[in-house]
Amino acid sequence: MATSKPITLLYFAGVRTAIAHEPESQTIALPTHPFPLSSLREFLTTSVHPNNAELERVLERSAWSVEEEMIDREEEAGVLLKGGETVCAIPPVSGG
Numbered sequence: 001m002a003t004s005k006p007i008t009l010l011y012f013a014g015v016r017t018a019i020a021h022e023p024e025s026q027t028i029a030l031p032t033h034p035f036p037l038s039s040l041r042e043f044l045t046t047s048v049h050p051n052n053a054e055l056e057r058v059l060e061r062s063a064w065s066v067e068e069e070m071i072d073r074e075e076e077a078g079v080l081l082k083g084g085e086t087v088c089a090i091p092p093v094s095g096g
Contacts, residue, residue, distance in 0.1 A: 004033045005083030009044075014091035015062065018055040034080035037064055037071060040087070062089040 006029045011019060028048055035043075045056045064071045064079075065088040071079055081087065 004029065006030070007081055007083060008086045010086060010088040012088075013093065014058040015055065015089045018052060018058050019049055022049075030081060030083065034082050036077055037066065037079040037081060037087075038076040040064070040081070058091050059089055062091045064088070065090055 006027045009026045009028060011022065011024055011026070016024065026048075031043065031047070041056075041059045045052065045059060049055050063073065064076065066079060066081070066085055068086070070090070
């Protein structure tokens with residue numbers, strides 16, 4: 001049986017603050033392959049970092065980057081993670 005490649009998650013800004021006890025990056029195995037990007041928020045908040053309301057709140061407002069390419073929210077369901085990708089949650093930022 002072939003082993004599926006994990007993905008690498010990068011954490012920074014509000015996401016990093018919500019899981020301060022974790023390293024800035026984390027390699028995780030996905031429950032299925034391919035795995036829809038649109039399901040990653042729920043997977044992270046129920047299986048990887050459960051019971052973290054702050055993370056759930058930040059991820060709900062965040063966009064995703066896959067292999068350094070921003071993914072529009074309405075396109076998330078069409079992006080299938082096959083393993084080996086680098087994925088980053090991009091929280092909203094403000095500036096002045």
